[in-house]
Amino acid sequence: MLYTTRLGRFHAVVTIFAALGILSWIVIPNQNALWRQRVSFESAGCQITDQDRQVMLSVHDNYEAVPLGTKFSPLSDDIAEAVNHNLAAERILITAVVNFGMLEYTLNWAESLRRSGYRRYLVFCIDDKLYDALSSRGLESHAVRIPQDWFHVEVSSMFETYRAANYRAITHAKSLVVERLLHANITVLFSDVDIVVLRPRMLDYLRARLHSRLGTEMFFTIENERNPANVVNSGFYIMKPTKTSLRVIAETIAIQDRMFDNITQQKAMNAALTAVTPAGSPFSSREVGLLDMYLFINGYMYFLEKKYTAQRMGIQPYIVHVNFMVGTAKKDTLKKAGLWYLDS
Numbered sequence: 001m002l003y004t005t006r007l008g009r010f011h012a013v014v015t016i017f018a019a020l021g022i023l024s025w026i027v028i029p030n031q032n033a034l035w036r037q038r039v040s041f042e043s044a045g046c047q048i049t050d051q052d053r054q055v056m057l058s059v060h061d062n063y064e065a066v067p068l069g070t071k072f073s074p075l076s077d078d079i080a081e082a083v084n085h086n087l088a089a090e091r092i093l094i095t096a097v098v099n100f101g102m103l104e105y106t107l108n109w110a111e112s113l114r115r116s117g118y119r120r121y122l123v124f125c126i127d128d129k130l131y132d133a134l135s136s137r138g139l140e141s142h143a144v145r146i147p148q149d150w151f152h153v154e155v156s157s158m159f160e161t162y163r164a165a166n167y168r169a170i171t172h173a174k175s176l177v178v179e180r181l182l183h184a185n186i187t188v189l190f191s192d193v194d195i196v197v198l199r200p201r202m203l204d205y206l207r208a209r210l211h212s213r214l215g216t217e218m219f220f221t222i223e224n225e226r227n228p229a230n231v232v233n234s235g236f237y238i239m240k241p242t243k244t245s246l247r248v249i250a251e252t253i254a255i256q257d258r259m260f261d262n263i264t265q266q267k268a269m270n271a272a273l274t275a276v277t278p279a280g281s282p283f284s285s286r287e288v289g290l291l292d293m294y295l296f297i298n299g300y301m302y303f304l305e306k307k308y309t310a311q312r313m314g315i316q317p318y319i320v321h322v323n324f325m326v327g328t329a330k331k332d333t334l335k336k337a338g339l340w341y342l343d344s
Contacts, residue, residue: 066250068183068241075184082144083186086120088203092187092238094118097146097174099126102193103133104342108334109193110139111341117200124177150176171234171265172256179249182241192235194322194330196339202318205295206238215286217242220273221321222293223266232273234266235321236296244287248272299324303333 075083087093094113098106106123113121123143125131134143151173174190181188189206209219218239220232239245248269255268277285293301294310297317302310304324310317320339322330334340 066246068185068243068246070183072180072183075180076147079144079147080184082122082141083181083184085141086122087186088120090187090207091185092189092203092207093181094121094189094191094203095124095177095181096121096191096193097124097126097177098130098193100129100133103130104331105193106130106134107137108339108341109191109195109197110142112195112197112339115341116197116202118197118203126173146173146177150180172253174234175249175253175256175265175269178239179246179253182239182245182249185241187238187240189238190236191319192321192323195236195319196322196334197319198317205318209289209291210238210240213286213289216289217244217287218248219289219291221291221296221298223298223323231290232266232270233298233321233323234269235323236291236319242287244276247276251275297321299333303337 074080083093096106096109110121110123113119121142123130123134123139124146125134125143126146128145131143131145134140178188178190189203206219210216218237220237221235222231223233224231239249249272251272252265252269255271256263256265259268273285273288277288294313294315295318297310297320299320299322302317302320303322322333325333331340335343
């Protein structure tokens with residue numbers, strides 16, 4: 001009788017835990033699904049469909065290696081002077097490619113660099129209006145005009161929201177500038193200007209990462225670690241002037257040239273990286289590395305994630321990228337977080 005009673009209690013306990021387990025499968029996945037839906041909604045324009053992938057990968061069959069420095073004529077004197085003035089140690093250039101519509105974000109980005117101790121960086125201006133605006137604010141030594149013959153299509157000088165038709169042309173211009181710099185034997189640290197640099201010694205960290213993995217030629221920030229088909233974010237990366245890097249950037253450009261109406265730079269770059277990695281993912285590549293997502297943190301993880309935050313873990317990021325937001329939400333978010341420096 002005693003044994004039966006204990007057995008009955010045991011079954012009761014098991015039943016309770018089983019019920020809780022079933023409940024957790026119902027509730028928790030729904031919460032995770034909500035998280036995924038939000039990420040998917042905000043980044044839907046970055047996702048690569050199977051149809052896109054087939055067209056993209058067909059580009060790779062026609063790739064022909066071009067030796068460093070032979071594809072283009074040397075940089076013009078004014079660009080070369082601006083580049084050399086802003087080069088950091090080991091020929092690393094912190095650079096951004098921007099139009100006038102992003103003037104405020106460019107100024108905020110530049111101020112975050114200054115506050116973090118970085119005095120060398122270069123903005124490639126898509127239009128004269130931006131160059132004049134930066135020069136009038138004392139930043140002429142950090143700005144240079146992009147020659148018109150570098151562009152493949154006409155690029156807007158207006159603020160363009162994500163997924164807008166003219167937005168793709170702006171992202172395309174970024175790759176075109178990076179390719180020219182790589183062929184000039186420059187290690188490019190590319191940054192979007194909706195990024196805030198939060199602390200010093202970022203370059204030291206990136207140099208150490210490049211030196212610590214023999215054969216690693218580039219590091220990218222992470223867009224969405226839950227989607228292996230779209231791992232990297234093209235808004236912040238460091239790329240050495242190597243054959244693999246030249247291939248990645250050349251194929252990124254070729255993909256956008258071929259599919260301009262519906263392919264952003266980020267989609268194209270993820271597809272290009274897929275072509276040069278052994279298992280179709282940067283996770284498995286010797287040449288390509290991914291940066292710590294808490295040290296180089298995206299907008300969702302920094303501003304929207306409530307549980308696994310860098311702040312709660314005691315991690316101080318080097319940068320925060322205000323992606324996963326569009327339009328004025330970026331500026332409003334930075335102001336709320338005390339990271340909008342133009343009013344101070």
